[in-house]
Amino acid sequence: MNKDLLDGRLLFAIPKKGRLHDKCLELLAGADIQFRRPNRLDVCLVMNHPIALVFLPAADIPSFVGNGDVDLGITGHDVILEAEMQDQVTEIHRLGFGKCALQVQTPENGPFNSVEDLAGKRVVTSFDVIAGAYFAKIDERLNLTGDNKTKIQYVGGSVEAACALGLADGIVDLVESGDTMRAVGLHAIATVLQTEAVLIKSNVPHRAHHAPLIDLIASRIAGVIAAGKYVVCEYNIRRQSISEATAITPGRRAPTISPLEEEGWVAVSSMVEKKSVANTMDQLMKIGAEDILVFNLDNCRV
Numbered sequence: 001m002n003k004d005l006l007d008g009r010l011l012f013a014i015p016k017k018g019r020l021h022d023k024c025l026e027l028l029a030g031a032d033i034q035f036r037r038p039n040r041l042d043v044c045l046v047m048n049h050p051i052a053l054v055f056l057p058a059a060d061i062p063s064f065v066g067n068g069d070v071d072l073g074i075t076g077h078d079v080i081l082e083a084e085m086q087d088q089v090t091e092i093h094r095l096g097f098g099k100c101a102l103q104v105q106t107p108e109n110g111p112f113n114s115v116e117d118l119a120g121k122r123v124v125t126s127f128d129v130i131a132g133a134y135f136a137k138i139d140e141r142l143n144l145t146g147d148n149k150t151k152i153q154y155v156g157g158s159v160e161a162a163c164a165l166g167l168a169d170g171i172v173d174l175v176e177s178g179d180t181m182r183a184v185g186l187h188a189i190a191t192v193l194q195t196e197a198v199l200i201k202s203n204v205p206h207r208a209h210h211a212p213l214i215d216l217i218a219s220r221i222a223g224v225i226a227a228g229k230y231v232v233c234e235y236n237i238r239r240q241s242i243s244e245a246t247a248i249t250p251g252r253r254a255p256t257i258s259p260l261e262e263e264g265w266v267a268v269s270s271m272v273e274k275k276s277v278a279n280t281m282d283q284l285m286k287i288g289a290e291d292i293l294v295f296n297l298d299n300c301r302v
């Protein structure tokens with residue numbers, strides 16, 4: 001692509017593959033950021049905004065954003081810390097996907113069942129910066145020095161194979177469902193950190209002229225995230241039960257309450273967190289609510 005085509009455009013980095021890629025495409029669609037990505041091209045122009053999307057490995061995005069090579073990006077909180085870019089980028093929003101934990105794992109029936117047991121031994125990981133700092137503190141606490149310190153070795157992937165191959169006494173790797181860990185006979189002995197996908201912007205000042213567009217994208221993305229988190233719950237209830245109903249469905253500011261044509265009855269409409277809606281409906285039934293309806297949100301600004 002001709003570099004002039006990118007002039008003046010806000011550069012937005014998106015994971016090109018892996019666990020975060022599909023969710024990012026959904027977010028872009030929800031935020032009405034329209035583009036066509038020609039086969040195998042990693043840079044493409046957005047049709048309805050002065051933006052270019054740059055598709056990069058998730059682990060490279062923190063340094064691209066932190067160094068000001070691109071303005072905005074989506075990646076994991078974990079890889080920002082691993083790239084030591086937390087002071088060069090600002091996390092604008094947590095995005096609610098890519099949630100997992102970075103955990104210290106050892107063979108289930110082995111001799112190392114705490115990080116103190118494992119300290120001084122061989123640890124294999126793709127997160128050698130984070131794991132190195134983590135074990136350095138433990139080594140210091142246990143007065144392990146020189147050759148007795150924990151030996152951290154970097155591998156680029158398939159970390160979980162290291163113990164079975166006899167290359168490691170323990171690993172530090174991501175765990176979501178725990179299926180991978182259990183499948184290879186490992187168990188978690190400590191959690192180093194929790195992570196999820198985040199929207200980040202560069203702290204490099206020469207990109208500041210893009211601030212209004214960054215605010216617009218951030219607000220649209222926040223709307224898409226909130227729309228996935230909430231549903232609208234509507235129901236009818238007797239007027240005398242309004243205060244109980246309001247306690248169960250307080251809404252974000254307050255529920256909308258409108259009179260029904262039938263004397264003594266009102267209709268209530270309120271946003272409710274998706275994850276607790278079944279429980280909310282049970283409670284509404286108990287106070288006599290009728291015709292309880294739940295609607296998904298396509299998009300919102302809240």
Ligand SMILES: Nc1ncnc2c1ncn2[C@@H]1O[C@H](COP(=O)(O)OP(=O)(O)OP(=O)(O)O)[C@@H](O)[C@H]1O
Nearest residue numbers: 017018019020057058076078079098099100174176
């Ligand atoms: N199992 C998982 N569940 C949830 N989020 C995850 C999981 N694995 C990784 N992530 C998140 O996604 C980010 C990118 O990891 P991912 O493994 O998808 O990228 P990749 O290694 O570039 O891709 P691939 O594994 O396909 O080569 C991680 O830094 C982490 O934030």
Ligand SMILES: O=P(O)(O)OC[C@H]1O[C@H](OP(=O)(O)OP(=O)(O)O)[C@H](O)[C@@H]1O
Nearest residue numbers: 157158159174175176177178179180181
């Ligand atoms: O707890 P789980 O739900 O099993 O998820 C954890 C697995 O997901 C990631 O691997 P990924 O699929 O990205 O493969 P990779 O090891 O090749 O990066 C991570 O490295 C773990 O291996």
Ligand SMILES: [Mg+2]
Nearest residue numbers: 018019157158
């Ligand atoms: Mg991976």
